[in-house]
Amino acid sequence: MAFSFRCLLLHKLVFILLLSTARAFMRSPVLGSRTPRRGNVRMMAGDSNANWALLFDCDGVLADTERDGHRPCFNLAFKEKGIDCTWDVVLYGNLLEVGGGKERMTAHWNKVGWPSGYDSDAKRQDLVRELHMLKTNLFMNYIEEGKLPLRPGVLRVVDAAIAAGVPLGVCSTSNDKAVRTLIRVLMGEERMSHFQIFAGDVVPKKKPWPDIYLLAKEQMGLDARRTVVIEDSHIGLTAAKAAGMKCLVTKSSYTANEDFRAADRVVEELGKDEAGGGVSFKDLEALGLS
Numbered sequence: 104m105a106f107s108f109r110c111l112l113l114h115k116l117v118f119i120l121l122l123s124t125a126r127a128f129m130r131s132p133v134l135g136s137r138t139p140r141r142g143n144v145r146m147m148a149g150d151s152n153a154n155w156a157l158l159f160d161c162d163g164v165l166a167d168t169e170r171d172g173h174r175p176c177f178n179l180a181f182k183e184k185g186i187d188c189t190w191d192v193v194l195y196g197n198l199l200e201v202g203g204g205k206e207r208m209t210a211h212w213n214k215v216g217w218p219s220g221y222d223s224d225a226k227r228q229d230l231v232r233e234l235h236m237l238k239t240n241l242f243m244n245y246i247e248e249g250k251l252p253l254r255p256g257v258l259r260v261v262d263a264a265i266a267a268g269v270p271l272g273v274c275s276t277s278n279d280k281a282v283r284t285l286i287r288v289l290m291g292e293e294r295m296s297h298f299q300i301f302a303g304d305v306v307p308k309k310k311p312w313p314d315i316y317l318l319a320k321e322q323m324g325l326d327a328r329r330t331v332v333i334e335d336s337h338i339g340l341t342a343a344k345a346a347g348m349k350c351l352v353t354k355s356s357y358t359a360n361e362d363f364r365a366a367d368r369v370v371e372e373l374g375k376d377e378a379g380g381g382v383s384f385k386d387l388e389a390l391g392l393s
């Protein structure tokens with residue numbers, strides 16, 4: 104009797120041990136990251152019939168965000184604050200050499216003179232901080248209201264990729280909320296559900312480091328050699344190539360003169376239609392499978 108009780112207890116202990124091991128395994132980050140998220144349509148490369156994948160940069164690729172988004176929002180912020188200043192397309196292109204919005208305003212007014220009344224460092228810093236906050240809010244509203252247009256050909260290529268079951272991703276180190284809002288508003292919820300989005304501070308080292316693309320590769324279970332990245336800048340191209348991926352460059356307003364010699368292909372834009380010389384889905388597929 105005592106023996107069978109001990110035997111029962113032992114069986115129970117073994118069962119509990121096996122159960123907790125299985126639970127811990129199911130919760131492991133490696134397995135978790137590879138679990139397909141069905142119901143939300145996002146799938147791993149292995150779930151798709153296609154044997155290549157397509158990743159987009161956001162700024163400059165999905166939309167010309169600097170020219171058509173940040174620039175007009177800086178101008179709106181200046182107007183709202185009563186500052187007599189307008190940045191046109193050419194001037195803003197030169198100002199982009201200064202990284203960061205606050206630094207950009209400071210550099211500009213240090214060069215051309217500060218608005219009247221802002222004669223001390225403290226007042227100038229307050230002005231720049233206030234304008235930057237205002238501009239950031241205006242930019243979010245701008246995207247939300249659909250005022251920032253998608254670049255030509257983006258929807259055409261996205262729709263063809265969805266129809267062919269090609270895994271899709273967006274890899275950007277810009278603000279996560281801005282990237283997601285842009286995709287949701289400009290492409291719609293249904294298309295968005297087909298994308299895996301890697302944005303914001305998900306990696307410590309931004310482009311030109313390859314980290315964001317390596318993260319997408321790991322999380323989506325991709326083969327780097329069969330992944331096509333669409334980028335618009337030299338730093339984005341460098342990141343994609345360093346991750347071992349193919350890269351097509353669609354030049355944007357402020358990157359047109361950068362060095363794209365490392366690219367697999369360089370075009371002005373994806374193009375509204377294939378008949379008009381746009382990049383065809385077959386072209387991208389051929390690049391992915393080459």
Ligand SMILES: [Mg+2]
Pocket residue numbers: 160161162163164334335336339
């Ligand atoms: Mg870009």
